Amino acid sequence: MALLETHGLTAFYGDFQALFGVDITLDAGATVAIIGANGAGKTTLLRAISGVLASPGAAIQFDGEPVGHLEADDVLRRGIAMVPEGRKLFPSLSVEENLLIGAHRRAGHGYWSLDRVYELFPILAERRSNPGTALSGGQQQMVAIGRALMSNPRVLLCDEISLGLAPVVIRDIYAAMPHIRDSGASIIIVEQDISQALAVADHVYCMMEGRITLQGRPADLTRDAIHEAYFGGAAA
Amino acid sequence: MIWVDTIIQGVLLGGLYALFAAGLSLVFGIMRLVNLAHGDLIVFSAYMILLLVSLLNLDPFLATAIAAPLMFALGWGLQKLVLNRTLGDDILPPLLVTFGLSIVVQNALLEGFSADSRRLSAGALETSSLSLGGVNIGLMPLLTFLSAVLVIFVLNRLFYRTALGRAFRATSDDPVTASLMGIKPASVFATATGIAMIVVTIAALYLGMRANFDPTIGPARLIYAFEAVIIGGLGSLWGTLLGGVIIGVAQTVGAAINPEWQILAGHVAFLVVLVLRPRGLLPRAVD
Numbered sequence: 302m303a304l305l306e307t308h309g310l311t312a313f314y315g316d317f318q319a320l321f322g323v324d325i326t327l328d329a330g331a332t333v334a335i336i337g338a339n340g341a342g343k344t345t346l347l348r349a350i351s352g353v354l355a356s357p358g359a360a361i362q363f364d365g366e367p368v369g370h371l372e373a374d375d376v377l378r379r380g381i382a383m384v385p386e387g388r389k390l391f392p393s394l395s396v397e398e399n400l401l402i403g404a405h406r407r408a409g410h411g412y413w414s415l416d417r418v419y420e421l422f423p424i425l426a427e428r429r430s431n432p433g434t435a436l437s438g439g440q441q442q443m444v445a446i447g448r449a450l451m452s453n454p455r456v457l458l459c460d461e462i463s464l465g466l467a468p469v470v471i472r473d474i475y476a477a478m479p480h481i482r483d484s485g486a487s488i489i490i491v492e493q494d495i496s497q498a499l500a501v502a503d504h505v506y507c508m509m510e511g512r513i514t515l516q517g518r519p520a521d522l523t524r525d526a527i528h529e530a531y532f533g534g535a536a537a
Numbered sequence: 538m539i540w541v542d543t544i545i546q547g548v549l550l551g552g553l554y555a556l557f558a559a560g561l562s563l564v565f566g567i568m569r570l571v572n573l574a575h576g577d578l579i580v581f582s583a584y585m586i587l588l589l590v591s592l593l594n595l596d597p598f599l600a601t602a603i604a605a606p607l608m609f610a611l612g613w614g615l616q617k618l619v620l621n622r623t624l625g626d627d628i629l630p631p632l633l634v635t636f637g638l639s640i641v642v643q644n645a646l647l648e649g650f651s652a653d654s655r656r657l658s659a660g661a662l663e664t665s666s667l668s669l670g671g672v673n674i675g676l677m678p679l680l681t682f683l684s685a686v687l688v689i690f691v692l693n694r695l696f697y698r699t700a701l702g703r704a705f706r707a708t709s710d711d712p713v714t715a716s717l718m719g720i721k722p723a724s725v726f727a728t729a730t731g732i733a734m735i736v737v738t739i740a741a742l743y744l745g746m747r748a749n750f751d752p753t754i755g756p757a758r759l760i761y762a763f764e765a766v767i768i769g770g771l772g773s774l775w776g777t778l779l780g781g782v783i784i785g786v787a788q789t790v791g792a793a794i795n796p797e798w799q800i801l802a803g804h805v806a807f808l809v810v811l812v813l814r815p816r817g818l819l820p821r822a823v824d
Contacts, residue, residue, distance in 0.1 A: 351717060373716035382717070389714040393706040402707050405700065406719025452719065 303362075304329040304487050305350070305381070305456055310360040310369075312342075312349045319345040321511045325489075326504075327456065332478065332488040334502035334519075336495055338531060342511040343491040344386055347458045350489075351383040352376035363456070378406050382454035386461045386491075388445040390433035397429040399444050403451030411453025412484040418447035421477055439470035446474070450481065457481060459490045463497055475501060495527065507531055542672050543793045544786055549674070551765075551785030552682030553747065555778040556740035557758050558765035559688050560733030566696075566772030567709045567729045568624060573635040576759030577642040578734065582608050582741035583750050584646055587655055597657045601742040605735045612734030616727040624726070639755065646752035657745035681743045688736055689778045695732070696774065705729060764807040770817025779818055783810070 305327040312320040320342050327333045335343045348354040350361055351373055358370035363379055371379070382403070390399050400418055419426035422443040428436055433444050442462055449457055463471040471494065478501050482488060492498040499505060499519040507515035507530035515522065515530030561575045572578075582604060589600035619638075623630035665676040696702040704725050708715040712722040744750055744758070761784060768783050769776025784803040791802020810818065 353713060353717065372721075373713075374719045374721050377717060377719040385714060385717060389711060391707045391710040391714070393710050394703060398703050398706075401700070402703050402715075402718050402720075405704060448718070 302329055303327065304364060305489075306362045307346075307350070308360055308362070310346070310349060310356060312345050312354050312356055314345075319511050320349065323508075323511070323513055325506050325513065325516075327487050327489055328503075329487055330482065330485075331503045332482060332490065332501055334498035334505045335489065335491045335508060336493070336498050336505060336527075336531065337508035338493070340510075341508040343508055344460055345511070346508070347383060347460050347489065347491055350376075351381060351458055353383075374406065377452055377454075380453075380455035381458065382449040382452045382456070383458040384442075384445045384449045384460060384462060386464065388438075388441045390441055390444055390448075392432065392434045394433055395430050396425055396433050396436065396444055399433040400425070400447050400451055403448035405452075407452050413450040413453050415451075417484075418450060421450075421480060422447060437470075439466050439474065442466065442470075442474055443477075446477065446481075450484075450486070454486055457486045457488045459488065461491055461493065463492060463494045471497060495531075509533060539793070543789050545672055545674065546678065547786030547789035548782050549678035549682045549785070550789060551778075551782030552678070552685035553740070553743055553781070554761045554765050554784050555685040555781030556681070556688060556736065556743060558762035558769075558777045558781055559685070559692060559774065560736040560740070561759075561762045562766045562769070562772065562774055562777040563692060563696075563736070564730055564733045565766060566774075567705050568726050569628075569709075570620065570624065570631050570726075571628075571635070571763075572620075572733075573632060573759065574638040574642055574755075575635075575737070575762060576757065577639045577646075577755030578608075578612075579737050579741050579744060579758050580750055580752060580755040581642050581646060582734070582738045583657070583745040584650055584655070584752075586738070586741060586745060587657060590657060597659060597742055597746060601738055604741075605738045608734035608738045609731040612737075613727045613731035616730035617723060620730065621723045621726055639759075643752050643755060650752060652751055652753070654749035654751045655745070656749050657742070659746040663746065677743075677747060681747065684739060684743065685778060685781065688739060689774050692732075692736070693774050701728070761803070764803070766817075768807060768810045768817055770820040773817065773819045776817055776819030783818075 303326045307323055307325050310320055310323040323346055335346060337343050349356040352371050353373050356369040359367045361369035363381060368376055368379055394402060400415060424440055425443055425447060462474060475497055490498060502519055505519055505522060506513050507527060515526060557579060561572060564570050564572055585604045586597060586600045589595055589603055590597055620631060623634045659677060662677055666673045696705060704720050708720055708722045708725045715722055764784055765777055765780035768780030783806055787806035788799045788803040792799035
């Protein structure tokens with residue numbers, strides 16, 4: 302059953318149209334990957350879903366209700382949390398405070414707590430008093446993921462979580478994804494690292510110039526089809 | 538001994554300046570907003586306390602306890618309805634709007650209360666003193682200073698030890714990402730201004746009990762507050778207390794040398810710090 306859907310989603314930066322009628326579906330308990338080159342509209346899609354970017358109300362449905370018109374804080378309260386591109390940790394807050402601020406508007410109890418996040422990423426427990434921005438890139442990414450989990454989201458939006466990280470660190474972070482999914486969160490991952498995305502996703506959407514150009518189960522997508530959808534026919 | 542006395546009086550006077558400045562420092566630290574009406578809001582609050590004292594025949598301290606939540610509501614509404622609309626990348630709109638607000642408040646007070654000087658009566662407290670090792674310390678200046686320390690301590694605890702303080706700091710760092718955490722930046726800013734207005738009310742109480750006030754003295758209080766904030770380091774609460782003390786000591790020492798130099802000495806101290814430490818003595822990271 303669809304937990305989150307977009308129907309003909311459009312988005313604009315001023316007069317510039319960044320999304321042109323995007324349709325995606327995230328089923329409950331599933332992991333969806335959005336892949337595409339720089340400027341394809343992947344981050345814009347997550348910004349629209351998370352409420353940072355305004356979009357038509359009915360274009361985004363969450364649990365059968367329109368949420369496109371909601372602002373980011375209300376979207377989070379409905380159960381959609383985001384790990385933003387570039388981590389965006391708060392420099393004034395320690396690691397633990399960065400995690401706690403993720404639970405600022407949490408309603409009731411859920412699976413995720415400080416202890417559970419520290420179990421998932423044990424290194425953060427050792428660094429809990431350090432300023433969040435004093436950590437390595439990989440550890441900062443762990444804080445950003447933990448911070449989003451602290452709201453006990455039903456949907457976790459992950460924007461380019463491998464960006465700028467060493468392969469061994471990326472592997473560690475992606476190793477946490479099954480655990481996150483087992484906690485009950487459905488996941489949308491935006492990635493440029495195609496192999497990572499295909500490895501964890503149940504369904505993949507490929508974007509180019511603000512449109513979905515290919516979609517399907519990872520096993521059904523050929524390398525050539527992905528290449529063409531990623532770079533366009535001319536490049537293929 | 539007279540110099541020891543002078544410096545102690547200066548430190549205690551600094552408490553009053555720190556009270557003037559604490560609300561300004563809080564608001565600046567969270568939303569980078571310089572409220573040019575801050576001094577006038579202190580005077581406005583002093584008149585509110587005076588009104589409660591006169592109409593209900595209350596003790597000034599009790600009147601302050603009633604005025605504080607009213608001022609919180611006023612600050613919350615002012616931020617939510619007016620000042621939030623001026624915040625953005627351009628620093629000019631909030632300056633212009635608060636400058637206009639300053640003029641509106643001054644003229645409204647002139648219209649409502651005339652230009653006559655007023656004072657809040659503190660009774661015997663005004664003339665009571667303690668004798669400590671040959672130095673006489675007025676109870677009112679001592680109470681002012683202790684109140685300033687308490688206010689700064691409470692604000693610091695709020696800022697660094699509570700969920701609200703975390704929200705203040707996160708919103709100050711990055712309002713967009715803070716909204717992804719479920720925080721409403723507009724409400725956080727309104728709450729911060731409301732709290733600043735509670736501090737303003739406490740400052741107004743001591744302003745009114747220690748000296749005469751009239752509708753036009755707000756801008757001078759703003760300058761003292763601004764200087765204390767800059768000396769201490771922008772956004773640093775303990776720095777603000779230190780800044781107030783430095784201005785206070787400079788003024789009393791200046792006055793001891795030549796009574797005409799009192800005000801000038803405070804401004805000179807500010808300029809010296811500005812030249813030597815443009816970021817202030819205790820930048821925010823030290824808090």
